Every structure is written in C-alpha cells, then in structure tokens.
Amino acid sequence: MGIPNETDVLIVGSGPAGALLGCLLARRGIDVLVVEKQPDFERDFRGESLAAPSVIALRRLGFGPALERHGYLESSGVTMWLEGRRIFHVDYNRFSVGTLPIEFPQPPLIRAFHEGAAGLPNHTFAAGTRFTGLLEKDGAVRGAVLKQGDGTAVEVAARLVVGADGRFSKVRKAAGLDPEIAQAERDLLSFRLPRPDGWALESELVVDHDRHLAVLPTYPDALRVSHNLPKKGLGALRKAGFDSFRERVAAIDPRLAPLLEGHLRSWDDTSFLEVFNAQVDQWARDGLVLVGDASHTCTPTLGQGVNLAFQDVVGLTPLIAAALARGERDGVVRAGVFAAFLAERRKHKDFVTGFQRRQESSLAMSTPWQTALRRARMRTLNALPVKYRVFDRLLNLPHGIDPADER
Ligand SMILES: Cc1cc2nc3c(=O)[nH]c(=O)nc-3n(C[C@H](O)[C@H](O)[C@H](O)COP(=O)(O)OP(=O)(O)OC[C@H]3O[C@@H](n4cnc5c(N)ncnc54)[C@H](O)[C@@H]3O)c2cc1C
Structure with missing residues (x-):
C-alpha cells in the first residue's frame, strides 16, 4: 500500500509500542500510518519479558490466541546468587495478580499487533521507511518527512505524530526534546x-x-x-x-x-x-507525543522496557481517540490532553529507574566488605515479607489502566 499524504496519526517506529498503538487506534476507526525503518520485524536480544499485567492486558485486548498459537515460557520467579550462594528468591506464584510473567520474542509479538489491524482500510504499515524530519507550523507539529526504501522523500500531514522510535529517537531530537542521559x-x-x-x-x-x-x-x-x-x-x-x-x-x-x-x-x-537511562522533561508537544523507549529509556534490570511501553500505549489510546473526536479534522492534538496521564507515568518510571539505579550500584560492589554487606542486606531482605510488596509494585503495577474497552 502506498504512503498517504495525510493521516490522523503518524507513528514512527514499529517496535512493541508503535505496533500496538497503531493496531489499537485503527480498531477505533482512526486513520493510522505506522512507519518502520527496518524492512521486517526481525530483531534479537531485545526485551522479551512480559510482566503479568502486560499478559493480562494483551489477553483482554484480544491477543491471547496469538500468544497461545505461538507459545511462550511462564516465569515462576526470580533468584539471586551471591558468590555461589542462593541468597534471595521471589516466587511469582505468591502474587495476587493470578497470572505469571511470560517470555515471548518480539518479532511474533509485533507481527500479532499488525495482524490485529490487518484488513482495516484505515491502517497503513510502511516498512523500510525512515523518519527524517518534522513538519511544523505556528509552534505545533503538523506531520513528518519520510524517506522511502527507494530514496524518495514524502511529506505526510498528521494531526498527531507519535515518536515510538526507541532509545535513540530521531523524533525526540527533531522535536527539541533533548534527553538527559544517565549512564549506568x-x-x-x-x-x-x-x-x-x-x-x-x-x-x-x-x-x-x-x-x-x-x-x-x-x-x-x-x-x-x-x-x-x-x-x-x-x-x-x-x-x-x-x-x-x-x-x-x-x-x-x-x-x-x-x-x-x-x-x-x-x-x-x-x-x-549500552546501558543508560534517558530522562526527557517533556514527553509531548502540540501535535506530538513520545512513547516507550523514546520517552523513557530504562536499563534492562528486571526487564521493564516492553511493559512500560505497553502501559504508555494502553493509557494513551483513549486520550488520543477522544482528542481526535473532539477536534476539527485538520486540528492538531494538543499536548495538554496528555498532561495528567504523563505526570502519572513519570512517577512510575521514576520508581522503576530508582530501583534499577540502586540495583546496579549494588551489583557494582567489589571489595570484600562491600560484598559481605550486600550479602547480609539481601539475606535480611529475603526474610522480610516487604520484598513481595516491592516486587509487586515494580512488576504488577496497579496503574489503573483498564484495557477492557479496547476490544
Ligand atoms: C539492542 C537492545 C537490547 C535490549 N535488551 C533488552 C533486554 O535484555 N531486556 C529488556 O527488558 N529490554 C531490552 N531492550 C529494551 C527493549 O527492547 C525496549 O524497552 C522495547 O523494545 C521498547 O519498545 P519500543 O517500541 O519503545 O522501542 P523499540 O523496540 O526500540 O522500537 C523502536 C522501533 O523504531 C524503529 N526506528 C528507529 N528509528 C526510526 C526512524 N528514523 N524511522 C523509522 N523507524 C525507526 C526501530 O527500527 C524500531 O523498530 C533492549 C533494546 C535494544 C535496542
């Protein structure tokens, strides 16, 4: 399918965040163009851990059959060995969420999201197409310039551009939303x-x-x-x-x-x-919003990248749909419609990255007294029920996002 010259929502990047958002918006009847610079979905060594709430959300959103057809591994817990001794263990069966996290590769996941929108005339996917710049007028983003596989440039007008283009986001850079990079x-x-x-x-x-x-x-x-x-x-x-x-x-x-x-x-x-956290002060501008790694690159500790991306998408979908329904057809989606939601997301992201920072500092300890102290601390924590509260908050975030109405 050719690239249209205008659309409601232009999503740059077809990782887990962009592909899911494209599907959910298209199902609501919104015109969506998803562009991806790679020619296919193949990718390796990415986040494959889906936390229990993500699994529940995906099933509610109708992706359960795709998960079952492909197959996955259920993860029963997390164990920490320190200098040869098993010191710390969390059993995921003890969480009240009632579903285990799963390990599921990204390519079939992204494929399932595209298949979820297959046949919808308002959903266009352009692989091998690269974002190169934003179209702006009167301080608002109005669309983007794309470079197709054959080298031709095309301008696409959009009421909202979504930067779902990952940890080195070009959309973020073009929008002037410079991240503060905290190297691990x-x-x-x-x-x-x-x-x-x-x-x-x-x-x-x-x-x-x-x-x-x-x-x-x-x-x-x-x-x-x-x-x-x-x-x-x-x-x-x-x-x-x-x-x-x-x-x-x-x-x-x-x-x-x-x-x-x-x-x-x-x-x-x-x-x-390369492990780092990217902190962006502003996740939205008029006509533009960032999601997933583009807005908050985390470290791989506890495999939260894909889960944070899903939480962004499931929460943003109804806000985008409502804003488009309210506005004039050629009007841009204003940043203000996302403000309250993004403030909540930032709190959770800060909690996750704070945990990751402490964990990474602890893992970097090297001297005998530091490692002895670490062992003592982890042993104490292992004996305390509070470990389940901390991990429950990290993994099973009660974020109040209910995907039930997305089916
Ligand atoms: C090499 C690597 C290893 C990782 N390992 C882990 C891990 O072990 N554990 C873990 O939890 N997380 C890991 N992550 C992070 C995890 O994969 C991400 O958190 C998750 O994929 C975020 O999804 P996303 O959709 O926001 O971004 P991404 O999955 O990064 O998707 C962004 C998409 O945008 C596309 N894109 C980029 N620029 C453009 C452009 N100019 N035009 C068009 N398309 C563009 C990219 O090709 C990509 O498909 C890793 C990430 C990377 C890059």
Missing part, C-alpha cells in the same frame, strides 16, 4: 545458550563480586545470558581474547561451562548493549 556504571554483552533439560524456569541473577550474569530462560529452548562489562570496556574484553571471555563467564556460573564450548563460538554470537 556498566554495559552488557548478551548471548544465547541451549537450555539444559530440567533448568528452572525463573530469572536468575548470578553475582560474583562486581561481575554478574543475568540468566533468563528464553522461548522455546534457550537461555539468554547477559554479562556486565565496564563502560567502554568492550575493546579490552575483546583484546583479552574470546577464550578468556568464556572462562570469565564460566567462573561466574560454572553450570554454564559445558554449554559454552560448543555453543558460544565467537564474538559474532554476542550482542552489545
């Missing part, structure tokens, strides 16, 4: 290994002084492993050689040693992630 203390290098039979289906954090591995069971039969490295430390790590990297991983978690030999063969099997 370390970056991550990730890889996959086959999952041995009988491996517990829970997230594990395996820590040895200031080195750690996050080991996540991954659909269908893998482990996704992330290892921390110092900022700008990739060069030194590579210089030390691949064997040395494998030895380093095996020293942290000896259970992985027999898997590394045949299955982690070269640096090509690894994926680097």
Whole structure:
C-alpha cells in the first residue's frame, strides 16, 4: 500500500509500542500510518519479558490466541546468587495478580499487533521507511518527512505524530526534546545458550563480586545470558581474547561451562548493549507525543522496557481517540490532553529507574566488605515479607489502566 499524504496519526517506529498503538487506534476507526525503518520485524536480544499485567492486558485486548498459537515460557520467579550462594528468591506464584510473567520474542509479538489491524482500510504499515524530519507550523507539529526504501522523500500531514522510535529517537531530537542521559556504571554483552533439560524456569541473577550474569530462560529452548562489562570496556574484553571471555563467564556460573564450548563460538554470537537511562522533561508537544523507549529509556534490570511501553500505549489510546473526536479534522492534538496521564507515568518510571539505579550500584560492589554487606542486606531482605510488596509494585503495577474497552 502506498504512503498517504495525510493521516490522523503518524507513528514512527514499529517496535512493541508503535505496533500496538497503531493496531489499537485503527480498531477505533482512526486513520493510522505506522512507519518502520527496518524492512521486517526481525530483531534479537531485545526485551522479551512480559510482566503479568502486560499478559493480562494483551489477553483482554484480544491477543491471547496469538500468544497461545505461538507459545511462550511462564516465569515462576526470580533468584539471586551471591558468590555461589542462593541468597534471595521471589516466587511469582505468591502474587495476587493470578497470572505469571511470560517470555515471548518480539518479532511474533509485533507481527500479532499488525495482524490485529490487518484488513482495516484505515491502517497503513510502511516498512523500510525512515523518519527524517518534522513538519511544523505556528509552534505545533503538523506531520513528518519520510524517506522511502527507494530514496524518495514524502511529506505526510498528521494531526498527531507519535515518536515510538526507541532509545535513540530521531523524533525526540527533531522535536527539541533533548534527553538527559544517565549512564549506568556498566554495559552488557548478551548471548544465547541451549537450555539444559530440567533448568528452572525463573530469572536468575548470578553475582560474583562486581561481575554478574543475568540468566533468563528464553522461548522455546534457550537461555539468554547477559554479562556486565565496564563502560567502554568492550575493546579490552575483546583484546583479552574470546577464550578468556568464556572462562570469565564460566567462573561466574560454572553450570554454564559445558554449554559454552560448543555453543558460544565467537564474538559474532554476542550482542552489545549500552546501558543508560534517558530522562526527557517533556514527553509531548502540540501535535506530538513520545512513547516507550523514546520517552523513557530504562536499563534492562528486571526487564521493564516492553511493559512500560505497553502501559504508555494502553493509557494513551483513549486520550488520543477522544482528542481526535473532539477536534476539527485538520486540528492538531494538543499536548495538554496528555498532561495528567504523563505526570502519572513519570512517577512510575521514576520508581522503576530508582530501583534499577540502586540495583546496579549494588551489583557494582567489589571489595570484600562491600560484598559481605550486600550479602547480609539481601539475606535480611529475603526474610522480610516487604520484598513481595516491592516486587509487586515494580512488576504488577496497579496503574489503573483498564484495557477492557479496547476490544
Ligand atoms: C539492542 C537492545 C537490547 C535490549 N535488551 C533488552 C533486554 O535484555 N531486556 C529488556 O527488558 N529490554 C531490552 N531492550 C529494551 C527493549 O527492547 C525496549 O524497552 C522495547 O523494545 C521498547 O519498545 P519500543 O517500541 O519503545 O522501542 P523499540 O523496540 O526500540 O522500537 C523502536 C522501533 O523504531 C524503529 N526506528 C528507529 N528509528 C526510526 C526512524 N528514523 N524511522 C523509522 N523507524 C525507526 C526501530 O527500527 C524500531 O523498530 C533492549 C533494546 C535494544 C535496542
């Protein structure tokens, strides 16, 4: 389908946030154009952890059959190992939410969102199409300039442009909404290994002084492993050689040693992630709103990226629909309609990033007294019921967003 010259809502980026928003708005009869610079949905080493409220929301929104058809892994809890001892555990079965988090790859998820809008004449998806600039008039955003796969530029007028283009958002930059970047203390290098039979289906954090591995069971039969490295430390790590990297991983978690030999063969099997938080003071302007990683890039701690994106989308959908229904056909959606909602979102995002910062500082501890103190603290926390309250708030956010009316 060709790119229209005008639309109600132009969504830049077809990650989990943009694809879901496009589907939900189109189902409400709103004209939507979703553009994605990649030619397909393929992507690896992204957030695959869907928290229980996200799973519940997706089922209420009608994506349950797509989840079942594809298949997923249910995660039963989170365990933390410190210097070889299992010190901390949270059992997800104890939460009153009544649904377990799942591990579900991004490509089929994004595909399910597009299939959810398939056949709707008001939903257009343009793959291989890149956002290059905003169209602005009288201080409001009125549309965007796009570059198609064959190099031709096209201008699209829109009543609302949504920046769903991820952690290095070009829409955010073009709108002058500069983020404050808070670098984490370390970056991550990730890889996959086959999952041995009988491996517990829970997230594990395996820590040895200031080195750690996050080991996540991954659909269908893998482990996704992330290892921390110092900022700008990739060069030194590579210089030390691949064997040395494998030895380093095996020293942290000896259970992985027999898997590394045949299955982690070269640096090509690894994926680097620069870890940072991006804090943007303003998430909306007249005619423009940011969602997902574009508005609040988080670190991968506790896998909250996709969940925060869904919460944004489910909450913004009725606000966008109401604003479009109220306004003149050529009028822009004003930033004010999002103000109260975005203020609430910011509070939750600050809570999540605050937790992530504390967790990352704790993981960076290296001296004997620091690590002994960390062990004592985690052991104490493990014995206290308050751990369930903290994790419940983090993972099972009672955000008051009810997707029931989106079907
Ligand atoms: C390499 C990487 C590894 C990650 N690992 C983890 C992890 O281990 N755990 C975790 O919880 N989270 C992880 N995340 C974060 C998680 O994937 C995101 O939080 C989640 O995908 C957010 O969804 P989103 O739709 O907001 O953005 P994204 O999923 O980033 O989607 C943005 C989309 O916009 C497209 N785009 C970008 N620029 C343009 C443009 N100019 N024009 C058109 N399209 C454009 C991109 O191609 C992309 O498809 C990772 C992210 C990355 C990038």
